[in-house]
Amino acid sequence: MMDVVVWIGFIILCLALVVTFIRLVLGPTLPDRVVMLELMALLTMAFIGLYTIQSGHSAFLDVALVLALTAFLAAVGFARYLEKGGHRDDD
Amino acid sequence: MMTEWIAAGLLLTGALFMLLAGLGALRMPDLLMRMHATTKAGALGSGLIMIAVAVHFGETGVTARALAATLFIMLTSPVAAHVLARAGYFTGVPMWSKIVRDELKGKYDEDTHTLAAPQRYRNKPPADDGKAPDDGAG
Numbered sequence: 001m002m003d004v005v006v007w008i009g010f011i012i013l014c015l016a017l018v019v020t021f022i023r024l025v026l027g028p029t030l031p032d033r034v035v036m037l038e039l040m041a042l043l044t045m046a047f048i049g050l051y052t053i054q055s056g057h058s059a060f061l062d063v064a065l066v067l068a069l070t071a072f073l074a075a076v077g078f079a080r081y082l083e084k085g086g087h088r089d090d091d
Numbered sequence: 092m093m094t095e096w097i098a099a100g101l102l103l104t105g106a107l108f109m110l111l112a113g114l115g116a117l118r119m120p121d122l123l124m125r126m127h128a129t130t131k132a133g134a135l136g137s138g139l140i141m142i143a144v145a146v147h148f149g150e151t152g153v154t155a156r157a158l159a160a161t162l163f164i165m166l167t168s169p170v171a172a173h174v175l176a177r178a179g180y181f182t183g184v185p186m187w188s189k190i191v192r193d194e195l196k197g198k199y200d201e202d203t204h205t206l207a208a209p210q211r212y213r214n215k216p217p218a219d220d221g222k223a224p225d226d227g228a229g
Binding site for chain 1: 106148150158
C-alpha cells in the first residue's frame with residue numbers, strides 16, 4: 001500500500017511544482033520570485049522525504065536538512081540584498 | 092500495519108497541503124497574500140511529510156533527524172517570510188488594488204528605519220496626574 005501512496009504523493013508534488021514554476025515565471029516582481037524559490041526548496045524537501053520512504057535509505061534525510069539550511073540562508077541573503085537597495089525597480 | 096496507515100495518511104495530507112501552497116501561490120493577487128499561502132501551507136506540508144518519514148521508519152536515528160528537519164522548518168520559515176515581506180514592502184512592491192487599509196503607511200521612517208508615532212500622539216504635554224515631584228521648597 002505504501003508504494004501506491006508514495007506514487008500518489010509524487011504526482012501531487014509534481015503538480016504543485018509545476019504550479020509554483022508557473023508563478024515563478026509569471027511573478028511580476030523580484031520578491032515574488034524569491035518567495036517561489038523558497039517554496040520550491042520546501043517542495044524539494046518533501047520530494048526527498050518521499051524518496052527516502054521509497055528507497056528505504058534513511059541517509060537522504062541529511063540532504064533534506066542541508067537543503068532547508070541553504071534555502072533559509074538564501075532567502076535572508078536575498079532579502080538583505082533587496083532592502084539595502086540593490087534592486088529597486090523590477091522591470 | 093497501523094503505523095503504515097498513519098504514515099500514509101500523514102504523507103497524503105502533507106502532499107495535499109503542498110499542492111494547496113502551490114495553488115495559493117498561483118492564484119493569489121498580491122505578494123503578501125501569496126506569502127500567506129506559501130509560508131504556512133508549505134511549512135505544514137513538508138513538516139507533515141517529514142513526520143510521515145519518521146513514522147514509516149520507526150527508528151531512533153531517523154526519527155531524530157526527521158524531527159530536527161521539522162523543527163528547523165518551523166523555526167526558519169516564519170523568519171524568512173518576515174524578512175522577505177519586509178524587504179518587499181520597503182522596496183515598494185505594489186499591493187492589491189482592492190486593499191482596504193495599509194496600517195503602516197505614513198508611520199514608518201524609511202531612512203532611519205524607525206517607527207514614527209502617529210500624529211495624535213505627537214507634541215502632547217506630559218500627563219498631569221497630581222503626582223509631579225516637587226522640589227521641596229514649600
